[in-house]
Amino acid sequence: MKENKKKKAVSIWWCLAFFFAAIWLLITGFPFFYMIVTSFKSLGEFLSGNLFKLPASWVPGNYMRIFQGGFFQYFFNSIILILITLPLLLLFSAFAAYPLSRMKFRLNRPIYSIIVAAMAVPIYITLIPLFTMANNINIYDTIWALVGPNIAFNLPMSVFILVSFMHAIPKELEEAAEIDGCGKVSTFFKIIFPLSMPGLATLGIYNGVVIWNEFIFVMVLTQSQAVRTLPLAVWEYQGQYASNIPLIMAVLTLSALPIILLYIFGQDKLVKGMMAGAVKG
Numbered sequence: 001m002k003e004n005k006k007k008k009a010v011s012i013w014w015c016l017a018f019f020f021a022a023i024w025l026l027i028t029g030f031p032f033f034y035m036i037v038t039s040f041k042s043l044g045e046f047l048s049g050n051l052f053k054l055p056a057s058w059v060p061g062n063y064m065r066i067f068q069g070g071f072f073q074y075f076f077n078s079i080i081l082i083l084i085t086l087p088l089l090l091l092f093s094a095f096a097a098y099p100l101s102r103m104k105f106r107l108n109r110p111i112y113s114i115i116v117a118a119m120a121v122p123i124y125i126t127l128i129p130l131f132t133m134a135n136n137i138n139i140y141d142t143i144w145a146l147v148g149p150n151i152a153f154n155l156p157m158s159v160f161i162l163v164s165f166m167h168a169i170p171k172e173l174e175e176a177a178e179i180d181g182c183g184k185v186s187t188f189f190k191i192i193f194p195l196s197m198p199g200l201a202t203l204g205i206y207n208g209v210v211i212w213n214e215f216i217f218v219m220v221l222t223q224s225q226a227v228r229t230l231p232l233a234v235w236e237y238q239g240q241y242a243s244n245i246p247l248i249m250a251v252l253t254l255s256a257l258p259i260i261l262l263y264i265f266g267q268d269k270l271v272k273g274m275m276a277g278a279v280k281g
Helices: 002-040 043-048 059-067 073-104 109-122 123-136 144-167 171-178 186-194 196-214 216-221 230-237 245-279
Strands: none
Touching: 043 073, 043 144, 043 245, 059 073, 059 186, 059 245, 073 109, 073 144, 073 186, 073 196, 073 230, 123 144, 123 216, 123 230, 144 196, 144 216, 171 186, 186 196, 216 230, 230 245
């Protein structure tokens, strides 16, 4: 009898869990569904018809118009920015996290505290200095003007996470490497860095999404279509008094698709990295 009651209780809890999960899926999935549906509508149908009605005909005219415009230039710029910024960010984060997590020195705690405090610095108070600096060193309106700020503002969070991750790696592995004649640099690249790959993969996915969606730096530090990234592509379809909403929805759909695919194929690494950082040691 007790076992049957336990099984019934477990079944009830599972049903409740699936019920609330279905509600949450509906809440989070409906905006994306609405975005896709609207992207197949014409501007006239969008303005005159029911906003939540399915398109009269699923004609990809908006997507064809986007492809004929400058979308691929924006997309290419976003890819270039990711390929330059993300490896440098992960490498600098690992370089900073290693001594802060594995070495004891007098300034360890103050330096770590300053890095953590930097997470609270608002982006907006740095825009004018960044604009002035980019002009002074002649990198304004280039992809290089975006690399530095994206690294700097994502570095504190990355170091904060990696310090906790590296701190959980057993010290015996590092001691064994030192006995075998490895110095600090060799130990980092042969022991610490490979064991930190789950954490680095998690940070790569998280920071990749942040950099891909970054808007304010691109808005302030660039002005030409040849350099701007996908978040600014929406502005191409926005007028002074009206906006072509179906076209904007098509741009947003295409912009979100690479991130969704990245998450689908990388979610196992994301979960493994989070769990590994939680249970190591």
